[in-house]
Amino acid sequence: xxxxxxxxxxxxxxxxxxxxxxxxxxxxxxxxxxxxxxxxxxxxxxxxxxxxxxxxxxxxxxxxxxxxxxxxxxxxxxxxxxxxxxxxxxxxxxxxxxxxxxxxxxxxxxxxxx
Amino acid sequence: xxxxxxxxxxxxxxxxxxxxxxxxxxxxxxxxxxxxxxxxxxxxxxxxxxxxxxxxxxxxxxxxxxxxxxxxxxxxxxxxxxxxxxxxxxxxxxxxxxxxxxxxxxxxxxxxx
Numbered sequence: 751x752x753x754x755x756x757x758x759x760x761x762x763x764x765x766x767x768x769x770x771x772x773x774x775x776x777x778x779x780x781x782x783x784x785x786x787x788x789x790x791x792x793x794x795x796x797x798x799x800x801x802x803x804x805x806x807x808x809x810x811x812x813x814x815x816x817x818x819x820x821x822x823x824x825x826x827x828x829x830x831x832x833x834x835x836x837x838x839x840x841x842x843x844x845x846x847x848x849x850x851x852x853x854x855x856x857x858x859x860x861x862x863x864x
Numbered sequence: 865x866x867x868x869x870x871x872x873x874x875x876x877x878x879x880x881x882x883x884x885x886x887x888x889x890x891x892x893x894x895x896x897x898x899x900x901x902x903x904x905x906x907x908x909x910x911x912x913x914x915x916x917x918x919x920x921x922x923x924x925x926x927x928x929x930x931x932x933x934x935x936x937x938x939x940x941x942x943x944x945x946x947x948x949x950x951x952x953x954x955x956x957x958x959x960x961x962x963x964x965x966x967x968x969x970x971x972x973x974x975x976x977x
Binding site: 845 | 904960
């Protein structure tokens, strides 16, 4: 079975600072994908970044980067230069080799302070 | 524009009254899924479909039905809703493969009284 653990229910960060959202995972699959989604207060799910288990480099998308440590089974999201619009719920998720579902963590609520 | 469309966005109903939440995608994706989101639990898969007429249970299928008669549509049916099905529901679609990004609908907030 696959499992995602997000240990930070809530986080605060000062505007323009960087913040790291933690994500650890558990799977017996050799091939898997890790995703981060953002859910603002309006409720929609916004895809942020993807990391494949065989990708040699950490994924980056603009201000988002993924700190992937395969041996430790962690896939932390780093948001640089936080903005007020980054305040949202953030979900870490994974898809295994069968590809039929995403397994989500419980989420982390991020609040950016001005 | 690539999108997944769910309807309705909000629904309040009474216990036992059958309802259907519709979902449609315009990206020709093979996979479609329904998830429910509850506080502290994240999103959990209810049902999924790998193609037309191929559906299977996810992690929390009790009390739900689905069908996939056309590739683009994947309705979620609650035959006899109960208050513990009050939740935020998402439909999602994606292509095959671990790398494929899942596209989500706008969500349906269901309240069963």
